[in-house]
Amino acid sequence: MSKLLVSPSPHIHADVSTSALMRDVVIALIPAVLVSVVFYGWSELLVLGVSVASCVLLEYLVTRFMMHKPSTIGDLSAVVTGLLLAMNLPSSTPWWIVFIGAVVAICVAKLSFGGLGQNVFNPAIAGRVFLLISFPMQMTTWEAPQGLFGADAISGATPLGQVKEGLLAGTPLSELVNSDYLSMLFTNIGGSAGEISALALLAGFVYLLCRRVIKPHVTLSIWATVALVSLIFSLAAPERFTGPLFNLLTGGMILGSCFMATDYVTSPMSVVGGIVYGIGIGFITMMIRYFGSYPEGMSFAILLMNAVVPLLNMWFHQKKYGRA
Amino acid sequence: MNRTFSIGGVHPHDSKISKDCAIEALPLPPTVYISVAQHIGAPAKPIVAPGDKVKVGQPIAEPGGFVSAFIHSSVSGTVKSIAPRADLAGNKQMCIEIAVEGDEWYEGIDTSDTLNTDFSDDNKEIIEKIRLGGIVGLGGATFPTHVKLSPPPGKVCETLIINGCECEPYLTSDYRTLLEKGPQVVTGTAILKQALSVDKAVIAIEENKPQAIEYINKLLSDLRKVSSKYTGITVMSLRKRYPQGGEKQLIDAVMHRQVKSGGLPIDVGAVVQNVGTALAVYDAVQKRKPLIDNTITVTGECFPRQANLLVRVGTPLSFIIDYLGGMPADAAKVISGGPMMGKAISNLDAATLKGTSSLLFLTEKQTRRRPESSCIRCGRCADACPMGLEPFLLNRLAHAGLTDELEKNAVQDCIECGCCLYSCPANIPLLDHIRQAKGQVMGIIRARAAAAKAAASK
Numbered sequence: 001m002s003k004l005l006v007s008p009s010p011h012i013h014a015d016v017s018t019s020a021l022m023r024d025v026v027i028a029l030i031p032a033v034l035v036s037v038v039f040y041g042w043s044e045l046l047v048l049g050v051s052v053a054s055c056v057l058l059e060y061l062v063t064r065f066m067m068h069k070p071s072t073i074g075d076l077s078a079v080v081t082g083l084l085l086a087m088n089l090p091s092s093t094p095w096w097i098v099f100i101g102a103v104v105a106i107c108v109a110k111l112s113f114g115g116l117g118q119n120v121f122n123p124a125i126a127g128r129v130f131l132l133i134s135f136p137m138q139m140t141t142w143e144a145p146q147g148l149f150g151a152d153a154i155s156g157a158t159p160l161g162q163v164k165e166g167l168l169a170g171t172p173l174s175e176l177v178n179s180d181y182l183s184m185l186f187t188n189i190g191g192s193a194g195e196i197s198a199l200a201l202l203a204g205f206v207y208l209l210c211r212r213v214i215k216p217h218v219t220l221s222i223w224a225t226v227a228l229v230s231l232i233f234s235l236a237a238p239e240r241f242t243g244p245l246f247n248l249l250t251g252g253m254i255l256g257s258c259f260m261a262t263d264y265v266t267s268p269m270s271v272v273g274g275i276v277y278g279i280g281i282g283f284i285t286m287m288i289r290y291f292g293s294y295p296e297g298m299s300f301a302i303l304l305m306n307a308v309v310p311l312l313n314m315w316f317h318q319k320k321y322g323r324a
Numbered sequence: 325m326n327r328t329f330s331i332g333g334v335h336p337h338d339s340k341i342s343k344d345c346a347i348e349a350l351p352l353p354p355t356v357y358i359s360v361a362q363h364i365g366a367p368a369k370p371i372v373a374p375g376d377k378v379k380v381g382q383p384i385a386e387p388g389g390f391v392s393a394f395i396h397s398s399v400s401g402t403v404k405s406i407a408p409r410a411d412l413a414g415n416k417q418m419c420i421e422i423a424v425e426g427d428e429w430y431e432g433i434d435t436s437d438t439l440n441t442d443f444s445d446d447n448k449e450i451i452e453k454i455r456l457g458g459i460v461g462l463g464g465a466t467f468p469t470h471v472k473l474s475p476p477p478g479k480v481c482e483t484l485i486i487n488g489c490e491c492e493p494y495l496t497s498d499y500r501t502l503l504e505k506g507p508q509v510v511t512g513t514a515i516l517k518q519a520l521s522v523d524k525a526v527i528a529i530e531e532n533k534p535q536a537i538e539y540i541n542k543l544l545s546d547l548r549k550v551s552s553k554y555t556g557i558t559v560m561s562l563r564k565r566y567p568q569g570g571e572k573q574l575i576d577a578v579m580h581r582q583v584k585s586g587g588l589p590i591d592v593g594a595v596v597q598n599v600g601t602a603l604a605v606y607d608a609v610q611k612r613k614p615l616i617d618n619t620i621t622v623t624g625e626c627f628p629r630q631a632n633l634l635v636r637v638g639t640p641l642s643f644i645i646d647y648l649g650g651m652p653a654d655a656a657k658v659i660s661g662g663p664m665m666g667k668a669i670s671n672l673d674a675a676t677l678k679g680t681s682s683l684l685f686l687t688e689k690q691t692r693r694r695p696e697s698s699c700i701r702c703g704r705c706a707d708a709c710p711m712g713l714e715p716f717l718l719n720r721l722a723h724a725g726l727t728d729e730l731e732k733n734a735v736q737d738c739i740e741c742g743c744c745l746y747s748c749p750a751n752i753p754l755l756d757h758i759r760q761a762k763g764q765v766m767g768i769i770r771a772r773a774a775a776a777k778a779a780a781s782k
Contacts (some may be wrong), residue, residue, distance in 0.1 A: 005657040006413075006668040008756055010742030011684075011691045012336065012493070016702055016749045052333060075697065117698040117750075200763035264702040318325065320734055322582040323330050 018116075024213045028204030029259070031085050035197040040091035050095045052082030054102035062111045069115075077116045081105050084124035087195075087255060090139065097135055101127040121306045122266045125256075125299050132299070135305070159293040160251045167240070198254045205258035208294070214262045221275045222257040223248060225282025233290060241290055251289070251296030257281070260298075266306045273274035273309075273316035280305045326531050328563035329573040330580075332710035333364060334743045336566055337663065338532060339493040341624040342630035347500050349634045350647060352427060356399050356638030357409055357419040357675040358384065363460040364467045365391030370420055372769035376403045380463045383458075384420055391424055393468045394458035395420075398616040398636035400428040412641075412660050412667060412674045419675070422638070434611040440518030441511045443518070443609060450519045450609055456655025457608025458615045458678075462597030463487055463569065464661070466679040467469035467606065472597070473519050473732045475590045484517050484525040485578050486602055488540075489562065489569035491530060495682050496722045497619040498599040500632045502529070502536040505541050505603050512602030514553045516608050520595055525557040526578050527599075534565045566664060567741040569598045573710050585737050600681075615678055620644070624685030638675045641683065645672065656688035663691075664742045682738050682747035705754055712735045714752040722761035736769060 037044050057076040060071050085101050105127030113119040123306075132139045208214045226247050234242035247253065261267060263280055268274045281301045288297025361367040366389030378384060378397040383396035395567075401424045408416035444450065449453035455470035475481055486509075490498040504507060510527075517525040529537050540559050547554040562568055562577055572583050574596055581592040585756055589596055600618060607613040615637070622631045635644065641658075645651055651672075659666040669683075704713035713734055719732045735758060740768050744754040 004668070004670055004672075005688070005691065007657075007693065008668075008759065009666060009693075009740070010664045010746050011657060011659055011666065011668065011686060012663040012746065013694070014334065014336070014747050016704070016747065017694070017751070018697055018749045021700075021702070021749055072697075077700075113697060117700045158378070163616070264700050269701060269703045269706055269716070308721045318706050318709075318712045318714060319331065320585075321576070321710065321733065321737065322584045322587070323712075323737075 018075045018077070018229060021213055022080050023210060024211050025259070026076065026083065028207045029087070031200035032087065032197060033083065035069065035200045035246040036087065036091070040112035041194050044091040046085070046095060047089055047091055047093055047098055048086040050098045051102055052079055053084065054099050055079070055082030055106050058102060062107055063115065067111065072115060074227045078106060081110070081123045084259060085127045088128040089226065090201050093138060097131060097138055101150060104130040117265055119265055120309070121303055122260055125260055125302050129299050129303055139271050160289065183272045184250050191291065196254060198249055201254045201258055215271070217271050217273045218262050218267055218278045219257045221278025222261060222282040225279045226253065226286055229283060229286040247286065252298045253285070256298035256302055261302050266309060268309050268312040268316065270313070270316045270318050273312040276316065277305050277309065277312055280308065318319070325562050326563045327577050327682065329568060329710060330563050331567040331710050331712045332743060334565065334708050334747055335564070336493050336746065340496050340499070341494070341497045341625065342559060342621050342632060343499055343519065345496070345500070345632050345636055347504055347619055347632045350636070350639065350644060352399060352424050352636065353639045353643040354424055355404070356422050356424065357423065357640065358398060358638035359411065359419050359675070359677060360385045361416045361417050362395065362466060362637070362679065363393045364465060365389060365393070365534070368392055368395045370406050371459055372403050372420065374403050374405055377401070377423060378403060379428050379430040381433045381616055387624040391471055393460050394456060394614065396614040396616050397422060398456055398533065398638050399424045401425040410444070410671050410674060412669045412671060414671045419529055433613050438505050439611045440708045440721045441507065442551065442664065443515050443553070444510070447519050447521065450515060452528070453609045454499040454519070454605055456614070457604070459601065459608055459684050460494070460615065460678055461598055462600035462604065462618060462679055462681070463596070464665070464679065464681070468480060468596070469601060471547055472545045472595060475517070475595070480593060481520045481522045481595050482524065483579055483588060484513070485522055485523050485573055485574055485594060485596045486513050486525065486599060487569055487596055488527055488529040488536065488599045489574065490666055491564070491566045491569040492571040492666070492771045494623050494684050495621050495662050496623070496631055497621045497681055499533055499536055501599055501619055502533070502540060506539050508606040509599055509602045510540065510547060510554070511610065512558070512604070512606035513557055516597055516723070518553065527557065527559045528562055528574060529559060530564045530580055536675055537561050542622045555564060561735070567710055567739070569711065570739055570741060572739065573682045573696060585734065586705070610763060618678060618680065620680055621682040622648055623682065624655065626654050627685040628652060635676055637678055640673055640675050641669065642672045644683065652685060655685040657691045659684040659686065660691050664746065665740065684777065696752050697750045699750055699752060702749060704747045708743035710743060711739060713738060715758060718758045718761065719752065719754050722757040727765055730761050731765050731769070735743045736765050738762050780782045
């Protein structure tokens with residue numbers, strides 16, 4: 001008789017793996033990727049291609065030849081980082097800037113901390129923020145969408161950028177805000193490629209919820225905070241401050257709250273911690289939008305709250321059985 | 325919506341492929357090996373010697389302490405030896421070897437199938453019969469039942485819970501017992517309820533066993549018309565969720581109360597007994613039949629024949645396997661118990677114990693541990709932990725050897741249910757490390773308590 005295996009319990013495992021979870025995130029991003037390619041055309045396809053390819057290649061090279069470890073590209077987390085980085089950039093970004101973003105995301109923000117699971121900051125956001133500070137011109141010049149099939153193009157600055165510049169120039173807010181929220185929900189937002197369709201992003205978010213890849217508490221807490229803060233401010237001074245719907249649908253709010261703030265590694269472990277984390281992101285975003293010099297603040301807010309996560313993990317724990 | 329426990333839990337596929345196999349009696353093996361250590365507490369002391377003739381149900385070992393139990397011969401025949409023998413894990417345990425000759429039962433045991441649902445009002449007599457019957461808890465812990473029925477002074481039992489959850493995948497012996505020995509289980513429940521002097525007893529069954537729920541409900545309503553001893557017993561249907569059959573989780577699900585860390589169920593007014601135990605209590609009290617056999621599920625997709633077998637205690641596992649068609653070629657692991665908490669068997673010559681609930685055969689593909697990768701801090705282990713612990717944190721602390729921090733983060737509360745390792749996408753052997761750390765911390769806690777006791781008595 002052959003020898004029997006002996007090992008401690010449990011003897012079975014749920015059919016779940018890191019790569020399967022990451023694959024679900026990739027699937028969830030497909031609708032938004034497709035919409036952005038259709039609207040921005042070949043230039044967006046180039047940004048996506050360069051970003052994903054450099055993230056995967058860099059992760060392979062660094063883990064194999066600098067860290068002397070088995071390659072971790074199989075877990076697909078580099079693909080997710082590459083997609084998210086590309087979605088956070090204007091489609092007009094030159095390929096070499098995209099590559100620098102990938103270097104910062106993968107080599108600096110992720111692998112120098114020890115790789116997946118060890119990083120404090122969301123790699124894609126770290127890459128984007130580095131580029132935003134280093135190449136402000138290229139990062140805030142928004143190419144009007146050309147469209148893969150010559151679809152209708154919209155022009156110029158982002159809605160939040162228009163508001164910020166207009167207010168500085170003394171234009172009344174009512175003339176600056178485009179209140180066509182329905183078209184915002186579908187497509188017509190200038191800005192980073194990933195922001196173009198809130199609806200496509202939300203579809204991906206719902207997919208992740210249904211597959212139980214993520215829980216909704218972080219996202220909902222961001223939305224609630226943004227809605228509440230902007231409601232209070234816009235009611236108090238409607239001529240200066242934009243309202244809830246406008247803030248929820250612009251400036252990478254959906255992309256950030258659904259796909260970036262919900263990153264496992266850089267968000268708190270407990271539900272209560274996650275809600276506090278979401279409140280922090282929502283509040284900081286609104287403060288930057290209303291009082292800061294950048295028109296939008298989602299990336300900075302997430303990055304700042306990433307730094308607080310270890311503390312949140314120390315303060316907030318799950319409720320234990322039989323212990324008050 | 326049915327009740328369930330409030331923290332954590334997982335939903336493994338229930339894989340109950342043997343649920344339609346009626347209980348069949350396994351033929352007698354040529355030899356049985358009856359261990360004297362089949363329960364929690366002190367091993368029993370043999371009271372027979374090699375050469376003695378014994379009958380089925382005859383006591384062959386007596387309790388070795390307060391928390392201990394009688395052991396009875398499960399066969400008739402001649403005692404061959406009393407010697408150490410390798411158990412399921414290969415550890416030596418004192419065993420009484422008996423060569424089987426015929427099937428002659430001990431005097432006073434009622435071997436008929438006649439159902440007797442009326443029982444005495446004398447609680448002392450009932451508990452004594454349970455003690456003499458060598459009844460131990462058959463839900464896994466094998467704690468002597470008569471001890472559990474005698475709560476310490478000052479503690480009052482409010483609810484008796486009969487555990488019919490059988491939340492482990494594959495296991496079906498409790499389910500078959502409910503369907504085939506329902507009246508006996510219900511009578512056993514009434515006996516236990518009376519012995520504890522409680523008004524309320526709940527038979528808890530998960531909702532994926534609707535036939536059992538319906539049948540027991542019907543039996544109860546019939547018996548309530550006949551005797552007042554059956555009032556106060558109800559069936560509670562629970563949502564399907566592992567580890568609902570864990571004592572602490574079941575109390576939470578049924579009573580919405582949580583046992584404090586280090587406490588006992590009786591502290592919150594609960595006593596939990598298993599379906600199999602209720603049947604054994606019926607046998608001991610109504611039939612004077614001691615615990616000499618139990619139902620064992622033999623199952624696994626790779627196993628040639630699924631079965632629920634009534635097996636005499638001390639039957640060699642290899643005898644059971646050969647009876648059902650032999651060891652399948654692709655079976656890589658044999659487990660005593662369920663796939664979540666059962667123990668892998670290394671020695672198929674070992675004999676069954678009172679508490680053996682199943683033999684599960686898994687292929688290498690089903691049971692293989694995949695290579696470990698980095699923790700992605702997804703928090704699935706913490707979501708799954710039914711004790712509300714944070715396995716990812718305990719694992720890190722265990723690696724660092726920080727016993728103070730481990731104790732502060734309640735590693736000693738771990739019930740080793742396996743939910744953390746089961747749900748980890750990075751295949752980190754969380755429970756392996758936590759189990760070791762728990763042992764270490766428990767040792768420290770015990771040493772501290774002993775030191776405090778010694779200091780107090782000075």
